[in-house]
Amino acid sequence: MSDDRKNVVWEEKMMTRISAIVMVVLLIVLVLFMLTCDAMAYRVDGDLGDWGLNLSGDWNRVETWMPASATADWIVEDNIDCESHPKARPRGYCGIHIKGSGTSYSNYTEPKITWYGKTWYGVKKAFKNEQPSGRRRNDARTREVNDIEAMYFDTNETHVFFAFVTSIPPDDDKMGDLAIDLDNDKDTGSYGGYEYGIGLQGMYRGMVCRNPEWSGTIDFPYNIIPYRMVNGTITGRAAVKYVKLNVSDYECPNWAIEIGVPREAFGNPSTEQVSNLHITLSCGNDIIEIGEVSWDYEIPEFSNIAVPLVVSILLYYYYHRRKEEKELC
């Protein structure tokens, strides 16, 4: 065999081997990628780092609260909204008030809450106060013990996830259940449109209920919004982790709550579904809501791997065929 012919045979062998090696490597990468797709879901462990949050950072910076997922819906309302209520007291007990979807966000005005009491001369009167309220409303510490700082929502193909930051400890019955107006319609469901609830305390702790009845708040805003599920049909269980954070806010400890629930507990909502979320405290001192969260999720982008894989398979096939044809000749 001539040297030229030897070189051609050697090159063909090398190309076939290289194609085979590349194909095997890409196949392994593709399999690993598909196996880890589900692992890209949130881990329900009370650590909100997988949401992209950096809660050991400065709570007055947006970056601290910014989620990593483009499909996360979220709201942050730490302390009092001093921008909207500049006369709020105590002075300095202020915090970020933003709501967003993915990495886009905007400021929002946190509404005041109303309570009803008698004046010193005996006449009933409505009073308004900034959220969160406290026993001594001009004292930061008694406001802070009633603060729910943030709420997050996101979904993947199989599950829906929620996360909260709050000053309410896990053994305190003050923390209400999560109310979900699944169909974004205030006229269906109960107590203001809510079809589902997830129990954080009380008789339905860790459970998802459909069409629950609700007890209302006992003070602000005066028994008209849902606080605790008292009756309903259980449709699933929620994984709930309630973990103390290594930070304190106005000398009060804070907790992260992370929740994961299979979509089927909510009747497998489509990706087009939008819903409203609400949670409050027994006294109604703080209310946190997100309107029109979306049940969409990002489809994993594996074209970057699939395209070279297909090219490698074709190359391998081409050289293999050429080799066979030459051997037949």
Ligand SMILES: [Ca+2]
């Ligand atoms: Ca987590």
Ligand SMILES: [Ca+2]
């Ligand atoms: Ca706070």
Ligand SMILES: [Ca+2]
């Ligand atoms: Ca709050």
Ligand SMILES: [Ca+2]
């Ligand atoms: Ca509804």
